Amino acid sequence: MMLLFKRDIWQEIFGSIRKNRARTIITVIGVLWGIFIYIVLSGAAKGLDNGFEERFEDVAMNSMFAWAQQTSVPYAGFKTGRSIQLKLEDVDLLKRRIPQIEFIAPRIVKGAFGGEAGSVVFGQRVGVYSIYGDYPVLSKIATQKIYNGGRFVNEGDIAENRKVCVIGERTQKELFAKDEDPIGKFIQIDKVFFRVIGVKKFEDGGGFGDDGDITIPFSTYRKLYNTGNDVGWLAIAAYDDADVIQVEKNVKSQLKKIHQIAPEDERAIGSFNLGELFTRISGFAKGLTFLSLVVGIATIVAGVIGIGNILLIAVKERTKELGIRRALGATPSEVRGQIILESVFLTLIAGILGIVLGAFVLKMIAVLSQDTDIPYTNPTVPIPYVLGALFVMVVLGTLIGLIPAQRAVSIKPIDALREE
Amino acid sequence: MIEIKDLHKSYAIGKSSLHVLKGINISIKEGELVAIMGSSGSGKSTLLNILGMLDVAEEGTYTLDGVEIKDLNETKAAKYRNKFLGFVFQSFNLINYKTAIENVALPLYYQKVPRKERHKKAMQYLTKVGLADWSGHLPSELSGGQKQRIAIARALAAQPKVLLADEPTGALDSTTSYEVMQLIQEINDEGKTILVVTHEDDIAQMCKRIVLLKDGLIIEDKEVNQIRASDHV
Secondary structure, eight states, X not given: OGGGGOHHHHHHHHHHHHHTHHHHHHHHHHHHHHHHHHHHHHHHHHHHHHHHHHHHTTBXXXXXXXXXXXXXXXXXXXXXXXXXXXXXXXXXXXXXXXXTEEEEEEEEEEBTTBSOOEEEEETTEEEEEOEEEEOTTHHHHBOOEEOTTOOOOOHHHHHXXXXXXXXXXXXXXXXSOTTOOOTTOEEEETTEEEEEEEEEEOOOOSSSOOTTOXXXXXXXXXXXXXXXXXXXXXXXEEOTTSOHXXXXXXXHHHHHHHTTOOTTOSSSEEEEEHHHHHHHHHHHHXXXXXXXXXXXXXXXXXXXXXXXXXXXXXXXXXXXXXXXHHHTTOOHHHXXXXXXXXXXXXXXXXXXXHHHHHHHHHXXXXXXXXXXXXXXXXXXXXXXXXXXXXXXXXXXXXXXXXXXXXXXXXXXXXXXXXXX | OEEEEEEEEEEEETTEEEEEEEEEEEEEOTTOEEEEEOOTTSSHHHHHHHHTTSSOOSEXXXXXXXXXXXXXXXXXXXXXXXXXXXEEOTXXXXXXXXXXXXXXXXXHHHTTOOHHHHHHHHHHHHHHTTOGGGTTOOGGGSOHHHHHHHHHHHHHHTOOSEEEEESXXXXXOXXXXXXXXXXXXXXXXXXXXXXXXXXXXXXXXXXXXXXXXXXXXXXXXXXXXXXXGGGTO
């Protein structure tokens, strides 16, 4: 071990490395590539993981949606194929019967799932957009990001059936001039004037919705489109400690009870939960991380084996030199130590270069993907992983160095000297 | 200084074995300059290799400076070589990526001599062989004679008991050969024991004693009147 801290031994190592420049470079590239691949892959996997997480952070992870479809089983005197309509009364019933529900927001929409969208007019400009009827509680389930100066629908709007609306980014761009502040302006939605109270930043929260959506108070929606107590679908957030999949089951069975649907009818109530989706996506990211670990380690191993291979050739090339050294009094352990140290040193240098290069490429990808749709945020490789990879490399470098080292000392100095 | 009794050595060649040394007895005192002569295949190089602990004998005893050399493992042999012996080879055997002074300092490195001192000593021996000005040059930048003088400086640097030279002039023209022999004689004059393997008679005549080998046996062992190499130069 003292060997490591002697200037002389390092000078010997540098000397022989400098002499064999081409082989040194090739060797270094082999390992460098391995660790580079490892760093880039696992960093990218982490970046994707972070990206997904960021993408979903605005949606409560324990949220779900439920909607009504047609029955597929005859029940309680009703024949099959009956269309079910969710009603506002369901909301209170569910909230009362399922204690795990923290928030529940009935929603309704015109235009998003087929059907006629609302035609919107402002001055000379016209557009067709999906119109949502929503309660303020929705913002508790899916964060509503409103640009400065605006607000989302509030309780007052609901109570007084105000004709106010929140518009999307695209709606603003299409209906208003560039420097025009839409807040407070009146736009016509299906021939009724609404005051714009906010512009919503579009967040992709699991499937539907786009950046042109217009939200109006649920109560106003009912009056405007004569929908009575009808509800399009329910957005539900369970408490953090609740099992969202269980809640989903309970919600469905309760809705079946309320609407007299056969308990075994799988089609009458549709549902979707983000928790499950998120689990699946993060599982994908984890799989990717694992894959990158396996691929990375395999590449590092391949690189280190390359070092061993090249050192083995180098030892053959240097047979004579090693013979001279031994004739001059180098003990076998000194020769062995030198070759192993060379191996470890090359591995380490290559490793560090690979890490630096990998970090650089990760940074570049991060910069390039900053303003794109690619879910990719803050790609990092945890320091313990980096150190672990370096450690693995040093250990492998030592082990692989043993082979040429052993070979170097197995040649008799006399034979080594005779070789021309 | 060197005491050899009944030394045998054979090499396996395929199925048969070649008996190279068939019982060598020789005694060399301190300060001698011995030429070992013989045609190729006479066993002179094998003898030198055994003396140099690069090879081991099958039979017989070898005593160097009062120490019996036996049961050599590689580590022990390396230490003995480093302590007792200096080598000069026909093909110089300098390490080609090290400068002259680094080559000379190499045995000292294996003796664990500290850096500065190593450098000082190496310089001292380079001066002795007259190549102080060439200390920073690589072997490829030196002539054959210069290379051999570097090699001699290297062999001397470790302050060995015995200097073993295997055809030291074999790769050199006669003028250069005499220069190298002059250096060897000067070193011998200072009291160093030197063995020179050669097949050139004029080189042998520059030694003080000639041992003639033939078919693995010493057939002649005589003292000669040394011819000074300086007379030729």
